[in-house]
Amino acid sequence: MMIHPAIVSSGVGSRRMEACTLSSLLGGIRISGSRLSSTVASRRQTVASFTDNFASHCRTSPKLWHKMFSSSSVGHLGACARSVLGAANVTKDTMAKTAMHFLDSEVMAEVNAPTSFEDIRDALKIDSYPLSAYDTAWVALISNDEGDGPLFPQTLEWISSNQRLDGAWGCSSDTFFDLITSTLACLVSLKTWNSAPKCSLEGEQFLKGAFTSMKTDDLTLVSPGMFHALAELLEEASRLDISLPYSCSVVEHLRIHHGQLLHSLKGTHDLIKTCSTRLLSFPECIQHVIPWNHISELQSADGDLFSSPAATACLYMKTRDNKALCYLNGLLDQFGSAVPSSYPKRVSHILSLIDHLERLNIDRHFHREIHNVLETLSREWTPKIDEDTQDMVSEIIIFRALREHGYLVLPETSVFARCCKASAAREKLGARCMLELYRASELKFPGEEILDYAKDISTTHLTTLLSQTSESDSRNVMEEIKYVLDFPYFMRNLPQESMIYMDRFQYKDETMETYVETGFSRTTHARGPRLLAFAKSNFSSCQSLYQKELESLARWVKESRFAEFSFVRQPLYPSYLTAVGVASGPEMALARASWTMSSIMTTAVDDLFDEIADVHELRLFVECVRRWDLSLVENCSEPLKVIARGVLSSVNFLCEEVSKIQGRDLSHLFQRLWVDLVMSMLTEAEWTASGHQPSSDEYIDTSWVSFALGPIVPVTTFFLGSVISDEDLEDQEYWDLFRSVSTFGRLLNDCSTQQRDNEGGHVSSITAHMREHPELTADQARIAIQGQVRERAHEVLSKLLNPSYTLPPVRSGWLGMMRALYMMYYRNVDGFSNTPAELKKIIKRFFFQPIESEQA
Numbered sequence: 001m002m003i004h005p006a007i008v009s010s011g012v013g014s015r016r017m018e019a020c021t022l023s024s025l026l027g028g029i030r031i032s033g034s035r036l037s038s039t040v041a042s043r044r045q046t047v048a049s050f051t052d053n054f055a056s057h058c059r060t061s062p063k064l065w066h067k068m069f070s071s072s073s074v075g076h077l078g079a080c081a082r083s084v085l086g087a088a089n090v091t092k093d094t095m096a097k098t099a100m101h102f103l104d105s106e107v108m109a110e111v112n113a114p115t116s117f118e119d120i121r122d123a124l125k126i127d128s129y130p131l132s133a134y135d136t137a138w139v140a141l142i143s144n145d146e147g148d149g150p151l152f153p154q155t156l157e158w159i160s161s162n163q164r165l166d167g168a169w170g171c172s173s174d175t176f177f178d179l180i181t182s183t184l185a186c187l188v189s190l191k192t193w194n195s196a197p198k199c200s201l202e203g204e205q206f207l208k209g210a211f212t213s214m215k216t217d218d219l220t221l222v223s224p225g226m227f228h229a230l231a232e233l234l235e236e237a238s239r240l241d242i243s244l245p246y247s248c249s250v251v252e253h254l255r256i257h258h259g260q261l262l263h264s265l266k267g268t269h270d271l272i273k274t275c276s277t278r279l280l281s282f283p284e285c286i287q288h289v290i291p292w293n294h295i296s297e298l299q300s301a302d303g304d305l306f307s308s309p310a311a312t313a314c315l316y317m318k319t320r321d322n323k324a325l326c327y328l329n330g331l332l333d334q335f336g337s338a339v340p341s342s343y344p345k346r347v348s349h350i351l352s353l354i355d356h357l358e359r360l361n362i363d364r365h366f367h368r369e370i371h372n373v374l375e376t377l378s379r380e381w382t383p384k385i386d387e388d389t390q391d392m393v394s395e396i397i398i399f400r401a402l403r404e405h406g407y408l409v410l411p412e413t414s415v416f417a418r419c420c421k422a423s424a425a426r427e428k429l430g431a432r433c434m435l436e437l438y439r440a441s442e443l444k445f446p447g448e449e450i451l452d453y454a455k456d457i458s459t460t461h462l463t464t465l466l467s468q469t470s471e472s473d474s475r476n477v478m479e480e481i482k483y484v485l486d487f488p489y490f491m492r493n494l495p496q497e498s499m500i501y502m503d504r505f506q507y508k509d510e511t512m513e514t515y516v517e518t519g520f521s522r523t524t525h526a527r528g529p530r531l532l533a534f535a536k537s538n539f540s541s542c543q544s545l546y547q548k549e550l551e552s553l554a555r556w557v558k559e560s561r562f563a564e565f566s567f568v569r570q571p572l573y574p575s576y577l578t579a580v581g582v583a584s585g586p587e588m589a590l591a592r593a594s595w596t597m598s599s600i601m602t603t604a605v606d607d608l609f610d611e612i613a614d615v616h617e618l619r620l621f622v623e624c625v626r627r628w629d630l631s632l633v634e635n636c637s638e639p640l641k642v643i644a645r646g647v648l649s650s651v652n653f654l655c656e657e658v659s660k661i662q663g664r665d666l667s668h669l670f671q672r673l674w675v676d677l678v679m680s681m682l683t684e685a686e687w688t689a690s691g692h693q694p695s696s697d698e699y700i701d702t703s704w705v706s707f708a709l710g711p712i713v714p715v716t717t718f719f720l721g722s723v724i725s726d727e728d729l730e731d732q733e734y735w736d737l738f739r740s741v742s743t744f745g746r747l748l749n750d751c752s753t754q755q756r757d758n759e760g761g762h763v764s765s766i767t768a769h770m771r772e773h774p775e776l777t778a779d780q781a782r783i784a785i786q787g788q789v790r791e792r793a794h795e796v797l798s799k800l801l802n803p804s805y806t807l808p809p810v811r812s813g814w815l816g817m818m819r820a821l822y823m824m825y826y827r828n829v830d831g832f833s834n835t836p837a838e839l840k841k842i843i844k845r846f847f848f849q850p851i852e853s854e855q856a
Contacts, residue, residue, distance in 0.1 A: 117366075117527075117530075117534075118172075118173035119173050119174070119523075119527065120523075120531070123342070123345075123350070123353060124350060124354070124366060124372075125372070125373075126372075127345075129345075130171060131335065131338040132182070132309070132339065132340055133169035133171075134178075134181060134182040134310060134341070135308070135309040135310040135313075135339050135341050136159060136309075136338040136339050137155075137159060137169075137182070137185035137186045137188065137189040138185060138189075138310035139155050139309055139328060139331075139339055140155035140159060140186075140189040141192055141313065142313055142317055143317075149193065154336075154337035155189075155332075155337055155338065155339075156189065156190065156193060158336075158337040158338040159189060159196070159199070160195065160196035160199050162338070166206055167203050167204075167206030168180075168182070168183045168203070168206045168210075169183045169186040169203070176210070176218075177218070177221075177222055177226070177230075179210070180207065180210050180211070180230065181226060181229060181230045181233070183206055183210075184203075184207060184234070185233055187203040187204065187207070187237065187242060188237055188240065188242070190203070191240045192240065200242075204242065204243050207244055208243075208244065211245050211248050211251055212245050212248050215249070216249055216253045218250070219253070219254075220529070221530045221533050222529060223278065223526050223528055223529050224276075224525075225278055225281055225282030225285055225522070225526060226285075226526050227254070227257075227258075228261060228282070228285035228286065229282050229284060229285040230254060231254040231255055231257065231258030232258065232284065232287065234254055234255055234258075235258070262288065262289050265289045271289070271294075272290075272294045272295055272297070278525050278528075280295075281306050281311075281521070281525050282311065282522065282525075282526075283305065283314055284310055284311060284314040287314055287318065292315065292318040292319050293319070296321060299315070303321070303324050303325075303326050303327030304324075304327045304344075305324070307342045307349065308341070308342060308522055309328065309339040309342075309343065311522075312328060316328065341522075342522065346521075347377065347381075347394060347398060348393060348394035348397045349523065349524070350373055351397050351398065352524055353524045354370050354373065355401070356524055356528075356531065358494070359494075359498060360498055360502065360531060360534075361494060361538065361539070362531065362534060362535050362538055374401065374402065377398060377401070377407075378409070381398055381409075383399075383412035393432065393433050393436055395412065395415045396415065396416070396433070396437055396440050399411060399412070399440055400439055400440040403440075403443045403801055404801070406801050408802070408803065411440070411450055411451055416450045416453075431465055431481060434458045434461045434462050434465070435481065437454050437457070438454075438462060438484060438485075439484065439489050440454065441455035441458060442455070442488055442489045443797070443801065444794055444797075445801075446791075446798060459485065462481050462484070465478075466478060466482060466485075480504065491818065491819050491823075493578070493581035493819055495580050495846075496577070496581065496842060496846055498535060498539060499845065499846055502532060502536060502851065536852065539851055540850065541586075542584065543846070543848075543850075545586055546576070546580065547847060547848070549576070549593070550572070550573070550576060550847065553572060553593065553596055554572060556597065560642075561642045562600065562604045562642070562646060564642070565607075565611075565642075567608075567611040568604050568607045568608070569604075569607055571600060571603050572600060573843045573847070574843070575595070575599035577842070577843055577847075578817075578820035578824070579593075579595035579716075580592060580846075581816050581823075582813060582816030583595070583719075583720060588720070590657065590719045591719035591720055594716045594719050597654070598654075598711045601650060601651075601711065602677065602711055603708075604643050604646070604647075605681065606681065606706075606708060608640060609678075609682070609684070609685050612637070613689070615682075615685055615689050618685055620640075621633060621636070622679055624644050624648075625644070625648070625674050625678045626678075628648060628671055630644060630648060647674070651674060654715060655670050657719075658670075658719065661719065662718055662723060662724065666718065669714075670711070673710040673711050673714060674711055676705050677705060677710055677711060680702050680703070683702050684703070684706055684763065688763070693763065693768070693771060695768060695772070696768040696769055696772060699764075699765060699768045703746050703765070704739055704742040704743045704746050705742065706746075707745050707749065709741065709742045709745060709817060712817070713741070713813045713817050714813075717807075717809045717812075720809040720813060721809065722809045724807060724809065728806075728807055733799075733805055734806050734807075734810060737796075737799055737800075737805070737811075737814050740792065740795065740796045740799065741796055741814045741817055741818060741821075743792060744792040744793060744821065745821045746765070747785055747789045747792065748789050748822075748825045749821075749825055750764040750766055750785060751766070751785055751789065751825070754778070765785050766781045766785055767781075769781045769785060793818075799811075800814060800815045800818070
């Protein structure tokens with residue numbers, strides 16, 4: 001039954017139940033005692049604002065958090081929020097900012113991005129070029145043609161006049177390790193040319209104190225490239241007789257490990273091909289073993305090497321390459337007597353960093369910067385047709401990033417065709433290009449044949465790479481290829497994927513590749529270990545929070561008595577896992593509770609209709625829901641009464657909470673979603689009882705509603721941080737999306753439960769299709785329905801990624817459901833009815849298994 005927009009202005013039923021028992025149990029899962037204004041920012045913008053201003057909102061006692069945990073409360077976070085917000089008297093606009101204060105060290109160790117990530121924020125700004133003491137020092141090391149002086153003396157002047165008061169060189173956002181590395185680089189350049197002895201002395205004093213205060217454990221969060229860059233500078237400092245504590249443990253550790261690396265790399269066949277980009281992106285750290293005549297092949301047309309002045313300076317010192325010299329001259333002409341850490345900023349490198357942050361599930365902490373990058377690209381990007389293979393990769397990455405984030409962008413046929421058709425180019429670009437091509441092709445809209453072709457070509461190439469894997473190939477790269485081929489990129493549960501991604505990224509062998517898509521992005525490689533450590537801390541903190549919420553939800557299930565009946569499935573963990581995929585942020589406890597509770601209730605009602613054969617009793621249940629009156633089922637069986645009571649009281653509770661957020665009563669809408677659901681289930685029960693065999697169209701018209709997404713997704717979208725007005729609900733696109741995703745899910749579910757449906761005598765799209773096509777076997781009919789599933793997936797995806805199609809929280813909710821459906825029913829497995837071993841393993845690991853972490 002189609003839900004007509006007119007229902008938003010009409011009441012349903014004449015009675016409302018008292019929900020005092022449930023409220024007592026749940027502790028009043030509320031975020032605020034007042035409605036959100038219509039100007040409230042989107043969820044992610046609010047979280048970004050919160051992380052920037054976290055400290056100023058810590059105005060209440062953490063002890064209250066522990067007090068609230070002592071109550072039996074689903075959504076304890078919401079209960080804490082209600083009480084603390086009332087005590088602190090914060091405004092509506094700061095609601096989400098304050099919400100995470102409750103997560104003290106025992107529950108949420110650190111959820112806001114530390115200020116030490118200002119360098120990441122700068123890296124995400126397309127036009128930001130802060131000057132770098134480290135890179136300037138490398139440029140200062142270049143000698144003139146005679147070898148008796150610096151080629152760029154102005155850089156030495158900049159170094160001598162930009163020393164900090166403590167004797168170091170660097171900026172305020174640098175980490176302690178960055179300061180040490182920059183200071184040693186500047187000291188080496190000054191000593192090389194016997195310049196500014198007073199500055200050199202002060203720099204030596206700083207480094208003596210720094211090295212003696214460090215421990216080897218402090219190097220845990222240092223990237224391989226920067227680790228060996230510092231070690232290489234230490235070797236140069238020793239040759240220049242710079243006075244440093246060479247016998248201290250940290251310095252000895254650096255030099256020993258660096259010597260071992262250089263020894264292992266000497267004589268390596270085809271070092272440029274086999275060495276990881278984590279090291280190769282910092283060629284200055286292995287300058288004495290690298291084949292410079294070969295690495296110049298990676299030089300850009302502008303003369304730079306990896307957009308790095310330091311790497312390019314080292315290249316020029318080794319090769320006297322004229323393009324490199326022109327690049328360096330151009331930098332100094334533009335920036336004066338110093339150079340930035342990266343120039344020009346490659347858009348592909350910025351997008352690789354964004355992709356990295358997203359897959360680590362910490363992108364919300366950098367939302368503003370990411371949004372600005374994508375907005376700039378959407379306005380200014382024009383596809384280029386270029387023979388340069390790196391440019392082709394960049395074009396594909398830009399297309400994927402914009403479409404993935406909901407910007408209107410079309411695939412440039414010439415760019416994709418050039419990547420697809422040139423077999424020589426495929427060999428040259430290798431795994432990285434093909435992975436990017438494959439990922440872009442997964443975002444295909446109906447009618448985009450070039451992306452069909454791109455997927456065929458990239459699939460063939462990646463499959464061939466897997467079959468030709470040798471022991472010398474990076475295990476992690478091959479695992480990435482296999483993972484990409486096995487799981488559609490856009491149908492992954494992102495918080496869950498972060499767990500897998502962190503595993504892959506902590507490969508200890510620094511000479512081996514980790515994440516192939518980062519390419520030669522020095523920023524991503526240099527900050528990778530710190531970002532990984534922060535992601536682990538974020539994961540562990542959220543895991544603790546999720547455990548508390550699961551405990552509360554388990555108490556709600558017990559008190560609702562759903563678990564008392566053996567025929568009722570218990571999908572608490574799968575439901576909550578999918579809820580986290582939709583709303584993972586700590587401030588989204590209410591959204592997760594709404595999603596999980598609604599999923600459990602619809603499952604219980606579905607099982608009730610399957611269990612009870614008495615159609616008359618089922619009609620009483622439907623009438624009870626239609627009138628919202630429990631007295632109508634007083635004389636029915638115990639399971640029916642218990643489930644009816646649980647549903648009505650819980651929905652009343654959600655209605656009360658959403659009215660506080662949205663500022664108006666939405667009970668008529670929530671109740672109508674349930675009325676339509678149970679009426680469609682009754683229709684199917686009557687089909688079974690009478691032996692009626694519906695046509696495919698008749699089946700779909702009823703079964704998309706009985707698939708039971710109505711009480712889950714539309715309800716939860718009201719908790720996702722934005723106001724949804726009555727006018728928004730009158731938009732037909734709102735309801736079209738509801739039907740499209742529900743139909744997709746119903747067909748996918750039918751393919752997964754074919755055997756069970758046949759054994760139970762239930763009608764399905766497969767049996768209906770077989771009656772209309774008697775020449776088909778059951779397997780052939782299932783294959784035909786699977787084809788419809790794929791077609792609908794592309795159709796729905798094109799709507800979900802269209803920024804002009806309905807509202808952002810609505811698209812977000814339905815996209816989360818699409819991902820949930822794929823997770824629950826992929827490979828023809830029903831994750832709700834019989835949780836497969838693989839899914840159980842994911843649930844156990846994601847919610848309960850601690851992850852190794854370091855301090856970020």
